[in-house]
Amino acid sequence: MYQPKYRRRRGVILTPQGSNKLQKAKSEAEFKENSGYRYTLEKLSDRTGLAVDTLIRVNNGSTSVDKQTLKRYFRAFNLILEPSDYSWPETQIEPQIKEIESDDVDVKPEFPGGQVPLDSAFYVERPPIESRACEAILQPGALIRIKAPQLMGKTSLMARILxxxxxxxxxxxxxxxxxxxxxxxxNLDRFLQWFCACVSRSLKLPNKLADYWDEMFGSNYNTTDYFENYLLAQIDSPLVLALDDVDRLFTHPEIASDFFGLLRAWYEKAKYGDRSSNIWQQLRLVVVHSTEVYIPLNINQSPFNLGLSVEIPDFTSAQVQDLALRHGLNLPIQDVEKLINFVGGHPHLIRLALYHIWAQDISQEQMWQIAQVWKIVTKLYIISYIPPLHPNLIR
Incomplete structure (x- = not known):
């Protein structure tokens, strides 16, 4: 198996260009989000996930830090760290072989499949999607809608919001x-009782449907009463409820129209400003689906035109190159473009290809041979993973 050799480096420092770029973005964020007041170190720490002493070292400009630290700082303000934004201290000798950060030296590429773990070194952020969604979930009564084809990273993003x-x-x-x-x-009654019972169990609360279910009032009213007067009333903090694979409901339009109307009603109840609004502001919804909503929904009863809409894009060339480096592969930009041309920048297919190149299951030369595309597709298990195929693979 191919095992690239790495030499560790102590750290990097911001260049004047990188420092100016970061300060400008920070000032704009302070103006828009903090009433023009400068962020305290504590607030910066909360936003970036970096320790206060680390932030001081970065801002000092003369003390080197790990490059991943700068990347995290930049991502917090929707920036991408570029080579011109940092430099190596002069005391360090420029190595002749590819470098990776010391934190990543012993990290082996993981076989891609399903959700990317929260601590994975191979999750690629797509600014400003992550920061925008993670900020939105902090808003009272939030509703976030995530839509993308299969294996684009919807569940991985949902996990980071949670x-x-x-x-x-x-x-x-x-x-x-x-x-x-x-x-x-x-039928709707059975589905909503299952829905309520599942949420109760997840919250480790007793199932009390018998106390709140009255056929006279109908399923939607009973479900609303169960959430408002039991589930939300029992917890002393906001509840983030993530509904994954709601596409399943699209084949049951008689249930979907009422259920989606119910979600919209809950979102609107948080905005009413009446006695119950405070309770409904505690509920934050994340709705995840792969396909377009093709069932007929009244525009005033649909939740799919409210809240924050997130559509996950393909990887860019820069993101593919960055991911290749994490796999120990120093791909020139022309090879990156070839790979994107084959799979359309699809995140899972990109990771699958890079993994197999890293593992030497297939060489780059083989990957670039158009005549072997179908053989490559079969070898990478794309047919079993992603039906239908990306159009670029069958043209």
């Missing part, structure tokens, strides 16, 4: 509709 909520002390619940048996979708 993690941001947990760091704020919020309760979090993930409900994947793929886990529901087909009989759950028999």
């Amino acid at each position: 993690e941001r909520g947990r760091k704020q002390g919020y309760q979090t619940v993930v409900l994947n509709l793929k886990l529901a048996d087909e009989k759950v979708f028999t």
Whole structure:
């Protein structure tokens, strides 16, 4: 197996260009988000996830820090750290072989499949998506809608939104509709009772549907009453409720129209300003789906035209090159462009290709041979992972 050799470097410092770029972005954020007041070190630490002493070292400009630290600082203000933004201290000798940060030296590429773990070195952020979504979930009564094709990174992004909520002390619940048996979708009443029971169990609260379910009032009213007067009333912090794979409901329009109307009603209840609004402001919703909403929904009953809409894009050339470096592969830009041309910048396919090149299951030369595309597709298991194929693969 290919094992690239690395030489460690002690750290980097900001160049004047990088410092000016960061300070400008920080000043703009202070003006827009902090009423023009400068961020305290404590607030900067909360925003960036960096320790106060680390921030002091970065701002000092004469003390070197790990490059990953600068990347994190830049990402917090929706910036990408570029080579012109940092430099190596003069006391260090410029190595003749590719470098990676000391924190990543012993990290082996992981086989891509499903959600990228929170602590993974191979999750590629796509600014400003992550920071915008993680800020939105802190807003009372928030609704975030994540839409992208299969294996684009929806669940990985959802996990990072939930993690941001947990760091704020919020309760979090993930409900994947793929886990529901087909009989759950028999009728609206059964589906909403399953929905309420699942959330209760996730919150480790007793199932009290019998106390709140009255056929006279209808399923939507009973579900609202159960959440307002029981679930939300029992917890002393906001609740982030993530609904994954809601596409499952699109094949059951008789249930979907009422359920999605219910979500919209909850979102609007948080805005009413009446007695119950404070309770509904505690609920933050994340709705994740892969396909377009093709079921007919009244525009005034749909939640898909409210809140923050997030569409996950393909990887850019810079992001693919960065990911290749994390795999120990120093790909020139022309090879990066070839790879993107093959798979359209699809995140999972890019990671799959880089993993197999790193593992020497396939060489770069093989990857670039158009005549072997179908052989490569089969070798990388793309057919089994992603139906239908990306159009670039079959043209």
